[in-house]
Amino acid sequence: xxxxxxxxxxxxxxxxxxxxxxxxxxxxxxxxxxxxxxxxxxxxxxxxxxxxxxxxxxxxxxxxxxxxxxxxxxxxxxxxxxxxxxxxxxxxxxxxxxxxxxxxxxxxxxxxxxxxxxxxxxxxxxxxxxxxx
Numbered sequence: 001x002x003x004x005x006x007x008x009x010x011x012x013x014x015x016x017x018x019x020x021x022x023x024x025x026x027x028x029x030x031x032x033x034x035x036x037x038x039x040x041x042x043x044x045x046x047x048x049x050x051x052x053x054x055x056x057x058x059x060x061x062x063x064x065x066x067x068x069x070x071x072x073x074x075x076x077x078x079x080x081x082x083x084x085x086x087x088x089x090x091x092x093x094x095x096x097x098x099x100x101x102x103x104x105x106x107x108x109x110x111x112x113x114x115x116x117x118x119x120x121x122x123x124x125x126x127x128x129x130x131x132x133x
Contacts, residue, residue, distance in 0.1 A: 005033045005125050006054050008084075010040045010069060011061035016089065017041075019112040020059050029122035032129070043067040050080050057124045061089045062098070063110065070095075073102040085124040087117075 009020045017039050027034045038055065040046045049055060058076070060069030073086045088104035089112065090096070099107035105127070106120045 003033060005035050005056040005129070006038060007035050007121070008038045008040060008046065008049055008055045008058045010043075010046050010058065010064065010072065011089070012041050012064045013061065014041075016061050016063075016110070016112070020089075020117070023112045023114040023117040024121055025118065028118040028125065032122050032125040035121075035125075043072060046072060046076070050076060050083075055084045056128045057121060058084050058086045059089065059121070060086055060104075061110075062095065063089070063091050070098050070102040070104075073104050077103040085128055087120055087124055 007024065009017050011017050011020075021037055024035055038049055040049060046058075058073075060073050062069040069088055073088060077083050077086070085105040086103075088099045088102060088107040090099060090107050090109050093109050096107060105124055108117050108120050
């Protein structure tokens with residue numbers, strides 16, 4: 001198992017980024033490595049971090065303005081070679097069809113529910129680490 005996994009968190013709301021960190025904890029599941037977070041509040045910061053590489057999973061806030069997480073997800077799926085899996089944070093369960101449109105690998109609703117979020121994040125980390133192995 002690799003020593004750590006890197007999770008990019010994109011939201012213009014510092015409280016949402018904190019909810020994500022607290023819900024994931026140091027390790028979202030026993031069978032995945034501990035996580036380190038890279039926080040981004042703007043689209044240019046997200047693209048810069050993805051260009052650097054080393055991101056294992058992206059958590060994108062669909063409610064971020066002006067560039068919402070759903071549009072950002074679709075953009076990075078088109079533009080980033082070997083794009084990491086994306087966990088989308090949605091404002092309403094009825095927006096699940098938009099998560100599908102954006103090509104998100106998983107989606108959860110806001111506010112972040114710790115158990116469901118940690119399970120979704122751990123599943124994406126397992127997927128990413130299995131591909132990398």
